[in-house]
Amino acid sequence: FTFEPAPPMFELLSRNVEEHGVDAKLFNIGISDTEAEARFTFYPRSSGMSSFHPDEEEEKHNLRTIIANQRTTDAETRRLSAYAEELMDVRFEAIEYTARLRPLSAVIHEQGIERIDLIKIDVQKSERQVIDGIADEDWPKIRQMVLEAHDADGEVERLSKLLEDRGFTVTAEQDELYVGTDIYNIFAVRGAR
Known part of the structure; x- marks a missing residue:
């Protein structure tokens, strides 16, 4: 699905x-x-x-940060990175x-x-709406969830608590690629220790 x-x-x-x-x-x-x-x-x-x-400015910031986090000492990557800012407006048409x-x-x-063995939610700041669209009787059907969340004003903590209250063991982390952005991954597993 x-x-x-x-x-x-x-x-x-x-x-x-x-x-x-x-x-x-x-x-x-x-x-x-x-x-x-x-x-x-x-x-x-x-x-x-x-x-x-x-939010174009936030999205541009996040993309700039992700690009910067991908840079290596490779000469070709450094050469292409020099054009990244020139292409930013084009990327956000x-x-x-x-x-x-x-x-x-x-x-x-x-x-x-x-039964839902795994649900992956990557919805660019609509996480709460997706979660709120799951009826009480459907939560027990979900075994695992991976959720990309934007941590506006503590949202990652709130979502983690909500998932814990629904019976999941929860881990939230920020991938190295996203350091400097507000993007985190939340991993939730039902019945894990």
């Missing part, structure tokens, strides 16, 4: 699934806490930064879409999902 609100990315996803014969169900929607429509800002040249909550939003539990019920 995969959810992708950006039509160009959904088209690529669909082609890849078909080309490689993957048994998957694809949904051209965003996951949230309610049935609704919302504006989605899509950056074709920085698709991973696309968001329902765009945006296309706006209106996306349909649905709560995760609505899809769980529709699809008759009894």
Whole structure:
């Protein structure tokens, strides 16, 4: 099960699934806490930064930091890094879409999902809406969760506590690549010690 609100990315996803014969169900929607429509800002040249909550300056800061964290002593990498700032505005040329939003539990019920071995949530500042779209009766179905979270005002701690209260053992960490940004990964496993 995969959810992708950006039509160009959904088209690529669909082609890849078909080309490689993957048994998957694809949904051209965003996951949230309610049935609704919302504006989605899509950056074709920085698709991973696309968001329902765009903040171009924050996204540029995060991308600059990630690029800086990737630099090595390799001469070719240093040469290309010199052009990174020149390309920053091009990387954040945006296309706006209106996306349909649905709560995760609505899809769980529709699809008759009894167990979720692993759910990965990477939703660029919409973490809370996705989590709030999981009904109480569906939480026990989730065995593991990996959640990329933006730590605005202690959000990583709040999400970690929420997951612990739901019966998960939780670890939050920041990958070396994201040091200097507000991006963290939260790993939650049910029943782990």
